[in-house]
Amino acid sequence: MFSRILIANRGEIALRIIRAARELGVETVCVYSEADREGPWLEFADRTICIGPAPSSESYLRIDRIISAAEIANVDAIHPGYGFLAENAHFAEVCRDCHIEFIGPSPEAMGLLGDKLSCRQMATRTRTPIFPGSKDPIKSQDDAVKLASEIGYPVIVKASAGGGGRGMRIAHNEAALRSGISAASKEAEAAFGNGAVYLEKFLEDARHVEIQVLGDKRGNVLQLFDRDCTSQRRHQKLVEEAPAPGVDPKKREAVAKSAAEMIRRAGYAGAATVEFLMDRDQNFYMLEVNTRVQVEHPVTEMVTGIDIVKETIRIAAGEPLPLKQREVTLRGHSIECRINAEDPDKGFIPQPGLITEFSPPGGPGVRLDTHVRAGYRIPSAYDSLIGKLIVHGADREEAIARMRGALKEFKIAPIKTTIPLHRRLMDERQFTDADFDIHYIERLLKSDNSDVAQKV
Amino acid sequence: MFSRILIANRGEIALRIIRAARELGVETVCVYSEADREGPWLEFADRTICIGPAPSSESYLRIDRIISAAEIANVDAIHPGYGFLAENAHFAEVCRDCHIEFIGPSPEAMGLLGDKLSCRQMATRTRTPIFPGSKDPIKSQDDAVKLASEIGYPVIVKASAGGGGRGMRIAHNEAALRSGISAASKEAEAAFGNGAVYLEKFLEDARHVEIQVLGDKRGNVLQLFDRDCTSQRRHQKLVEEAPAPGVDPKKREAVAKSAAEMIRRAGYAGAATVEFLMDRDQNFYMLEVNTRVQVEHPVTEMVTGIDIVKETIRIAAGEPLPLKQREVTLRGHSIECRINAEDPDKGFIPQPGLITEFSPPGGPGVRLDTHVRAGYRIPSAYDSLIGKLIVHGADREEAIARMRGALKEFKIAPIKTTIPLHRRLMDERQFTDADFDIHYIERLLKSDNSDVAQKV
């Protein structure tokens, strides 16, 4: 096992990694920007190193500064968390060159699965279900139009290097497709430095279901079942749960198995998530593979009893997976609500500022992953995620009832958060019946004549 | 199911019952004393009724006032929690007379198992192991001396109606036995209104292991495995865990089975705990039966996934137990540390007063059951328990590591608590190896030349 690791991240995931490392007896070094000088998570690190000013381009995204910090702190490995450099194959390469273990997949496996097009090719080999669409990047608008007429509209143009909704365009006809290709390509070029886009059949009315996989350095893989992340707003997940409600066990099993096999064949070591859309007939179509720990990993931890973040560290240190597939069992149901510092009344604009009141919920089956507390000032430079409220119950009904109660108890003031929206969602029939698709929250919000706060 | 219940308790257990009822869709009415007017748990009740001034003899122990409150609030049932009226058979009878369901066993079953002597007699019939000792109350000191010489010293004199360490005397010789009988009898008369005492063999060097049982009104029982509560100070439990470490599975199974059978034969509906001492050879000897939910019930909830407090409500409402015995499985290991507002440097005197800083721990496998928060003033009139920190891990080692981390994160100021003592215990070899007996904490504290705070 490592004796010391550096955490190249901030906020709740930095604290999550500190907690995991501490239980493994591994020391932690946290890098931070000047805006995070007072970050409460830094208190729990064994050492902290300031690496730059507030903008992440000058701190959390600065490979040179992070590597320098790793060298002066003499760490064995770097955990990237999610976001920032987590899916940056170049960073993983630099770590390798500097003889620092990158806690995540090899640059090769990351590149293979992180690029959406090569990932589609991998999926084809392991019979992981994918959408009909391009095998290669779009070379000309005419080729794309021809393919689209074969697979039928609507289609979606996606950035090969993309993620999180950027570099995507939906087209219902030829004109929209032609303009969408150039727009998506430009956006992708700007966001990821790679303008390659491709075409897929687009599903209007689908659920988002994903499979959590772990692979070790000895060629073993485990699938930790599925999660449902259908509750989204503008492609940003708001509520996640495990297992995905109402999925036929045989379909679940087949998809999870093929996803695990894809990860195994990619020679992948670490945590990976294979994301799918699922239509009303429970047909699955792969969206992409996330080559890192996910924000929503806790719901899988709750139902499997496996500490995913600890496993990422153990795997990077060369340890084998602790269980066989048949030993991984599901218990109960888990739901996570993302608590964002955003004002739902004002189009979900981020709400940086001082938290003066912070009263967390508690009791059986309630878990809170947060880096904030009363007296903490949310900086404006970063993501608005300030916490994840996770519940576990014997079944989905109990989990929903528990989440309702926990949301009732949870008080954060004076900043606005997504808590009132979550309170409302837990009472929405579409959510409670799992009779939903990835656009249902947007439809709900649009159908309001007034704001959410008045309704809850 | 009931539509509304009254909670005849305060603090963390009142909040625990509110949470359970809320998830069942049952309204809650909380009675409170004037000293608890600002109790944070009252915010989460559907209705609150003041029943008297601070002394519990004038509020939480006043049967007439609680019943009046139940009548004006028109509740279906009363949950007594633990302590106060929870093991008062007369209260259970009054409830029945008033056609209010008492959430707990019938007065008859409570009387049968609550009285230690009749409980010993029940145990004999179901082959639940007991200490050699009296079959009936001690009639004369001479009879007791004769019996003691048969079973051998040391012996313990216990109040038949007792509990929690009161009305007990240990005797290593005849003189101590004679004086102990009259002292214990007087104490028992004063504390419980019943001076009957009896004699048992006394074990110097034992662990405290107990079996959690649930019985419904249809004659079904479930045993939810065992807990270890060896970490005590002056007969007050400080740390509890499930399952009891290192117990031979066959012995565990046999004792749990006999305990469940005893509860079944008593016609018992509700949660019961059968307490045992266990010697170095893992022989069990029954201590007593607690006819109510225990402070330490959460550790069993964590490893079985069963919500014990919800089950007490369901059982009282006439519902059958939700599982068969074979469906109850253990997952992982759970530990609870009792957070008391006490000053370990000053002989653990209670520390009432204002809490200005309250920073709870969080993350995976961490549960906090507490009714306090920053800004809460701990009243001096009641118990010093201000919270229970519970962790769950894949095994005992992970649970201990997790508890260490959670205790490190937990900050309460300016009042003194048992947190520093727990931090120390989690590093004590006797605890980590489970190589302990019920006196080990007292020995540790005695062996200190200085106070605990300096050592941690």
Add this chain to the structure above:
Amino acid sequence: MLDIRKLKELVRLMVANDLTELDLRDSEEQVTLRRHRLNHAPPLDAGPALEAEAPSPRDTAAARTAASATIAASGLTKIASPMVGTFYAAASPDGAPFVTAGSVVEPDTVVCLVEAMKIFNEIKAECSGTVEKVLVKNGDAIEFGEPLFLIRPK
């Protein structure tokens, strides 16, 4: 003359001890500092049931505390319920109320009945004066310590 160091010390004292009010007076000057906290209303005294500032029920605590301040100023006294139960203004459903606004009471005057566990308990005034106001209605459920009547003392 206001001593700055003293003021600073008082402010530190205020913050350290979580005080909600500080009065500072000298010959020329008076400074009042209040500091309201977010999570915690000032604790009410847990006094006997019958007094000018008797604790009021929780759900309307703020309103009633405000009211009782006026009361204290106006010299009125409360008769508070010594038990939990149901308030009855009269001995029988059709009977006249024991007292109404304007009634004169002595310490032994029965002012109402409170029913608890099927038993009707006579509540006595335990003070002398004139009933200014009846605060609860016939049949109301009442808490321990809940104010029932306002009395203007003799």
Add this chain to the structure above:
Amino acid sequence: MLDIRKLKELVRLMVANDLTELDLRDSEEQVTLRRHRLNHAPPLDAGPALEAEAPSPRDTAAARTAASATIAASGLTKIASPMVGTFYAAASPDGAPFVTAGSVVEPDTVVCLVEAMKIFNEIKAECSGTVEKVLVKNGDAIEFGEPLFLIRPK
């Protein structure tokens, strides 16, 4: 003369906005209110690396903040590290340091090397003056923004 209402308003402002200091002056009087918070030290400005009040490392933040106050008063300037790495006072292990206390520096004067990722970066004074003190030792690991030298400006 001290205006009480104004003072009160300022205190409310202080609490509402979580201010840490308030100065109030009139012709006769000056009042300074400080409010230290439990969990949260006052945020430091995230300015450029080279300035009089450059951010100091977290673990000794309190001590160094105190120091920098003195510095500001005494008119000294800091040279802070623009990168994370290892501090070297001289170009070679046996060489003379670039600067020592008393050395005169111009904006282009190289004052030290900071090694980051095997690359030795020359750090320039970027100000004119005399080196008052060297704050770190040869071979020390340094953070971004960590003060390296105190300079008395010309």
